[in-house]
Amino acid sequence: MSIIHTENLTKTYDSGAVKVHALNDVSIDIAPGEFTAIVGPSGSGKTTLLNIIGGLDTPSSGRIVIDGTDITRLSDGQMIDFRLNNIGFVFQSYNLIPVLTARENVEFIMLMQKWDKKKRETRATEMLQSVGLGDQIDRRPSQLSGGQQQRVAVARALASGPKFVLADEPTANLDSASTSNLLDIMANLNAQLGTTFVFSTHDQRVIDRARRVITLEDGKILSDETR
């Protein structure tokens, strides 16, 4: 039983004269517990695919079924709640609310899910410890390095126990030490908690860490290998 199932996804951007086929007949299935990289050259459609899987964007045609729910049928409002309760997001940057501390940032999603304060705080602290930031919980994003900020984002994405985590180029702005550190943490969480990760990247070192690599080119799946 796959947790992410896409069927003949296409996405066409119609900007006047030229039509861009950002995605062309993409069908994939991702099972729980996978650690999958979406790779491909710039413009190949990685971001478009992740955005559509995450319900941030809608396909021109095709279906996306997340754990049994056809999200193409959800209204905008339902989609927001669906994202809140089922999907963890890590973006390339601007992941955190600058005026909140690391712990408050991690608590934010649980807060919107109406967890009570005590549970929220305990869980946030726990998650920050598990990404190696147990001693930075009261710092603001501006007082953290780029790598640390991405780790806070990972902690936030996982804190409320989503079905899977989507990360669009999470290491793009990081140096190699921070990159491998973040990958260690993600792989660890994947191994220990069984959290499903789908992430896009350009970086060969990141690709090497993935257990499944889906390669896109011009919006089509070029290869899909599991190691």
Added chain:
Amino acid sequence: MLLKISWRNVWRNRLRSGVVIAAIALGIWAGLFVMALSVGLNNQRTRSAISTTLSHIQLHNPAYLKDSKVANFIPDGEHVTQVLEANPQVKAFTTRMIVNGMASSSAGGFGVSLNGIDPEKEARVTDIHDHLTEGDWFAEGKRNQVVIGAKLADKLKVKLRSKIVLNFQNEQGDIVAGAFRVAGIFKTVSSQYDESTAFVRMKDLEGLLGTPGQFHEVALLTSGLDEVQPVKEELKAALPDLEVRAWKDVSPELGYADEMMNTMLYIFILIILMALGFGIINTMLMAVLERKRELGMLMSVGMNRVRTFSMIVIETVFLSLIGGPVGILLGWATISWVHSKGLDLSAVGKGLESLGVGAIIYPELESGIYFNIAILVVVAAILASIVPAIRALMYKPAEAVRGL
């Protein structure tokens, strides 16, 4: 936490928020001060009109108001006096016999409204005696004295102790005349009043008219402006044959001025708030624009429309509400301080005297106005927050995060 985020967001760009807060505070401060100045001016005008000429309530025979001939006395004057003496809210009253006649000197004759009064009683109700530029408010013991306005004295070309002749018709329509000596000359804020008014002792006038114990007008003071209306109602009930008029009825333009002033002031404040509102909208739009990615991220991870909207509204309200109280407090402090000292406008306002007030203005505002303004600021803030909040909702998460 939404409150926490909004509050901290206000201080993200300290300079920009500071400028807006200062603008709001200054705008409200200036608005309040101008309001207080106008209200003070208006109140001074009203008070001076009340204390020199109008008094709080006047009583007449209704017929006298239609036709001011001598015969239209207040009927049963003794009863009227008793009613007034029995009412504890009537602080003082004076009775007047008023006839229209002519004052003449060697320079000519001029129409005059001649008031026969008891100088002591009159002095308890009006303050004409405080407006004397020369002479006395009737000297003890001497008969046939007259106190006239400065303008009339000018026209008659008379000085203190000059003799003038006053002539008028009696009840039967016969012309009677008497020679009076000028005991005092007064100058009020109204030159029209000074030109046409003369005071003599009631007894002297009674002697000429042959109508002892009669009078045409009663002017009275209640224990305070708030008592005017209730006392008016009581007197109306007790003296159904008389026309009972409060100062606002006698001089409606003063009441209108009051009302108009209030309306104008609220319009004025609304204009200030509108200008401030646009400033707030502009600032918050900038903030929302700057935070496009952050807002996109928040919506992506599951912040719904209601929360997004509220976050911006709360931030805007915070931003506005810091400046509001500061402005109100500053305004209140300035007004209280200047009120205690008085603002001398003689340098800029030569014309103030003609408005019926002195050159020194004492700004004042009712406490209710501060409260209303506070409410208006909140309303303005909420209104101003709508545009930026809607702008924030228009972001599409996929587009907002794409730029990341």
